[in-house]
Amino acid sequence: MISKSRILASQPYFYKYCRQKQPEMNALSIRNLRKTYKNGFEALKGIDLDVKAGDFFALLGPNGAGKSTTIGIVSSLVRKTSGTVEVFGHDLDKEREAAKRCIGLVPQEVNFNQFEKVLDIVVNQAGYYGIRRKEALQRAEECLTQLSLWDKRNSVSRHLSGGMKRRLMIARALVHSPKLLILDEPTAGVDIEIRRSMWEFLRKINQEGTTIILTTHYLEEAENLCRHIAIINHGHIVEHNAMADLLRKLHTNRYILELRNPAPFAPTVEGYQLEPLEDHTLAVDVPMDLGLHGLLDQLAAQGMEVVSLRNAANRLEQLFIDLVENQRIDPARKTA
Amino acid sequence: MHHLIAFKTILFKEIHRFVRIWPQTILPSAITTSLYFLIFGTLIGGRVGPMAGMSYMDYIVPGVILMSVITNAYGNVVASFYSTKFQRNIEELLISPIPNWIILAGYVGGGIARGLAVGGVVAIVGMFFTDVRPAHPGLIASVFFMTAALFSLAGFINAVYANSFDDISIVPNFVLTPLVYLGGVFYSIELLPELWRKVSLANPILYMVNAFRYGFVGISDVDIRTAFLIIGGSISILVAWSLVLLRRGTGLKT
Numbered sequence: 264m265i266s267k268s269r270i271l272a273s274q275p276y277f278y279k280y281c282r283q284k285q286p287e288m289n290a291l292s293i294r295n296l297r298k299t300y301k302n303g304f305e306a307l308k309g310i311d312l313d314v315k316a317g318d319f320f321a322l323l324g325p326n327g328a329g330k331s332t333t334i335g336i337v338s339s340l341v342r343k344t345s346g347t348v349e350v351f352g353h354d355l356d357k358e359r360e361a362a363k364r365c366i367g368l369v370p371q372e373v374n375f376n377q378f379e380k381v382l383d384i385v386v387n388q389a390g391y392y393g394i395r396r397k398e399a400l401q402r403a404e405e406c407l408t409q410l411s412l413w414d415k416r417n418s419v420s421r422h423l424s425g426g427m428k429r430r431l432m433i434a435r436a437l438v439h440s441p442k443l444l445i446l447d448e449p450t451a452g453v454d455i456e457i458r459r460s461m462w463e464f465l466r467k468i469n470q471e472g473t474t475i476i477l478t479t480h481y482l483e484e485a486e487n488l489c490r491h492i493a494i495i496n497h498g499h500i501v502e503h504n505a506m507a508d509l510l511r512k513l514h515t516n517r518y519i520l521e522l523r524n525p526a527p528f529a530p531t532v533e534g535y536q537l538e539p540l541e542d543h544t545l546a547v548d549v550p551m552d553l554g555l556h557g558l559l560d561q562l563a564a565q566g567m568e569v570v571s572l573r574n575a576a577n578r579l580e581q582l583f584i585d586l587v588e589n590q591r592i593d594p595a596r597k598t599a
Numbered sequence: 600m601h602h603l604i605a606f607k608t609i610l611f612k613e614i615h616r617f618v619r620i621w622p623q624t625i626l627p628s629a630i631t632t633s634l635y636f637l638i639f640g641t642l643i644g645g646r647v648g649p650m651a652g653m654s655y656m657d658y659i660v661p662g663v664i665l666m667s668v669i670t671n672a673y674g675n676v677v678a679s680f681y682s683t684k685f686q687r688n689i690e691e692l693l694i695s696p697i698p699n700w701i702i703l704a705g706y707v708g709g710g711i712a713r714g715l716a717v718g719g720v721v722a723i724v725g726m727f728f729t730d731v732r733p734a735h736p737g738l739i740a741s742v743f744f745m746t747a748a749l750f751s752l753a754g755f756i757n758a759v760y761a762n763s764f765d766d767i768s769i770v771p772n773f774v775l776t777p778l779v780y781l782g783g784v785f786y787s788i789e790l791l792p793e794l795w796r797k798v799s800l801a802n803p804i805l806y807m808v809n810a811f812r813y814g815f816v817g818i819s820d821v822d823i824r825t826a827f828l829i830i831g832g833s834i835s836i837l838v839a840w841s842l843v844l845l846r847r848g849t850g851l852k853t
Contacts, residue, residue: 300853338694341853363696374687383612390608391695393601435691 288352290316290365290443290474291337296346298332306332308498309346314491316351316442319469320476321489321506323583329498330478331371334445338368351442364392367441369432371448377421381412381431384420385438392439399438406434410464426457433461437468444468445476450484462488482583486510494586501586509582511551517575518555520545523568532561546575605697606705613709617675617716624675625717628667632721635663636728639785651787651818660725661812662784665746667721669779669804670771672714672747676706676754677767684758689851699845703755703838710751711744718743731815738823739814745830746807750775752837759841759850783808788820803829 291314298307307329314320324330335341337348339355348355353362375384382403389399407413410430415423423431429449436444446465450458458481465488469475479485485492485506492509494502502509525542535558536548549555559569617624636656644655651658683689692702725731733739753770761767782804788796799805806826813819819826844850 335853339852340690340693342848360696360698363694366694368690368694370690372687374690376683376686376688383615387608387612388691388695391605391692391697393604393696395604 288316289313289349290318290351291476292347292349293333293337294347296333296336296348297344298329298336298341299344306498307336307344307346310495310498310500312493312500312503314443314474314476316474317469317472318474318491319465319489320474321485321492322476322478322495323482323485323492324478324495328495330495331447333495334368334447334476334478338366338445339363364439365442367436367439367444369429369436369444369446369449371451373428373432375420375428375431375435377419379420380416381407381418381420381423382416384431385435388435389438394439402438402440403434406437410434426453429453429457429461433464441473443474443476447478448480449477450479450481458484494583496586516549516551518547518549518572519575520547520562520569521571523570526567530562530565530567532558532565601696602698602701605695606701606708609692609697609702609705610708610712613675613679613706614712616679617709617713624671624713625720628671628717629720629724632663632667633724636660636725640728651789653816653818654729656729657731657816658787658812659785660729660731661815662782662808664718664721664725665743665808665811666779666784668714668718668743668747669750669807670775671717672710673750673754673757673771673775675713676710676751677758677761677771679709680706680755680758681761681764681767684761684851685764693848693851699842702845703752703841706755707748707751710754711747714743714747714751718747733815734817735814739811741827742807742811742814742830745827745834746811749807749830749834749837752834752841755841756837756844759844761850778802778804783812783820803833806830 291312293310293312295309295311296307297305297309299305310329310333312333322330322333332341336343337350337355339359348362350362351365353365355362379387382400385403385406386396386399389402390396394402403416404413407416410433412427412430412434415427420428420431433446433449436446449465450461453461462484465475465477475488477485477489489506492502492504492506493500519540522543522545526539526545529539530537530545534550534553538546540546547558549558555572562569636659640656640659644659647655649655680689683692757767757770781799782802783799788799788805791799800821806821806829809819809821810823810826810830813823
C-alpha cells in the first residue's frame, strides 16, 4: 500500500495549493445565498454561513429546509439565484476550477454507474481531477483499502450491498484528496455497525486535516461527531454555533432511572420533576444548574435505590425540535 | 495537462463502454449492412443496372458505410449521455473541475470512436461485395471524422433535452433514419423529378453521402466544397449550442 505522505508529495500543484491556503481562511464562506426554483419556491432566502478550515460541521434542518439546495449550490449541481460562495478562498463563479478541486461530495442517493466495476468508478473519478492513471490506481487502492472495499474492486457496483455502496461513494469522493468533504446523510439506511465504523473513519480523516460538512437526520450522529452546527429552516439559518455552546442552551436534561425495587409511590423531590413510567422506572427532568447528585441522595433517603440511569432523549434532538417545530425562527440569530 | 487527462478519462470510458457491449453496438451493424449489400447490392442491384456509370453495388457501398457511421455516432452519444443522466452519475462530471468543452469533447470523441469502429467493420464487410477502393483517402477521412463529429454533437444535444428513454428514440427513428435513407445512399438524385431533386438539396445528409462517395469513386451529385461548408457550418452551430446547454445546465442542473 502506498503511504499517504508519498501520495501527497506527488500531488499536482492545485492540491498542494489548496492545502497551503488552508490555515488562513474558511473552508466555506457563503454570503447572501438565494435560490428560487422555477415554480417560484424560494428555497434559500439569503443565508450566510462560514465553516472554518479543519472543522467537523453539521448542517441540520427538516425536510425541505434548504440543506440539499445549499449543498447542491456549493457542489455546482444546483444553480444559485444570487449570492457568493467561496471554497478555501476561491470564488465559485470566478475561480470555478480551483474551488471545485477542493471539494469532494458524497451524495445522499447512490449515483455511480451501476454497470461499472468498483475500481473503475474510483479511478475514473481521479481522472476527472487530472490525476494520471498510475497514481489514480495507487490512490484508489488506498481509498478502497481504508474503506474495506479493496477485495470488491473487480465487482460490478450494482452487486454491492447498501453499506458497500455508501462506502464506495466515500472512496470516490476522497480519491482526489479534497480539502472539503461534504456528506449528505451518509449513514441513512445503514446498520449500526457500519455507521459506527463510518464515524470512526470520518473522525480519522478530519483529524488528518480534512474539513467535513455533514447533513444528517440522526441528531445523535451530529452531536457525536461535529464541533460546530448550523440549523436551517424555511431557507434561513436559525442557529449557527459551536456544538458545546448550543447544548448548554438546554436548561434541563431528561433521564430514565431504573430502580432496584418497585416504587411504592410517586416520589417527590424538590427542584425535580419526576414521572413514573413503569414499576421500576422513573423519568426525571434534571435542571442544568442542579445536576443529578442531589436527586440521587434524596431518592435514597426515600428508600429508592437507583441501579442505572440513561439519557431519555438525545439532547440535540430536543433542542432541534424546540427550534424547528416550535418555530423559533429568527434569521438574525447567528451566534458563531 | 489536467484537461488532457480528464479528456482521456472520458474518452476511454466511452470506448470501453461500447467495446464491452460489442454484441449490441458493433455486431448488429455488420449484420444489417451485410444484408443491405446482399439484397440491394447483389440480388436487386444486378437487375437495377448501372448507377452513375458504375455497378449498383459499387454505388451504394460508400453510402452504406457512412450511414452506419451516422447512426452509430449519434446512437452512441445519445444513449451513453442519457444513461449517465438517468443514473445520475452525470453528477460525477458536474462536481469535478472539468471544463464543459472537455466534457463535450470526451463524449464526441466516444461517438467518433464508435463510428470509426462500426464504419471500419462495415467497410471490411463491403470489401467482400465490391472491388471499389478509395480514390481520395484524405477526403474520405475528413468526411468521416466531420460527419461522425456532427452526429455525435446532435446525439449529445438530444440527450441533454431528453427526459425519458422515449425521447432518445424519437429523433433517430422519425428524423434521422428518413433523412439518411433519402440522402442519396441508395440512389442518385439525378433520378428524381426536378421538384424532388431541389427538395433533396435541403437534406444536409445528401452532401455528406455524396462527398464520401466522391472519396471512393470520384462521383458526386453535389459540389464538394459546398458539402464541406455545410458540414463545417453545422458542426460550428452544434458545438456552440452544446456549450450553451452545458453552461446553463439545461436538463442537468436544477
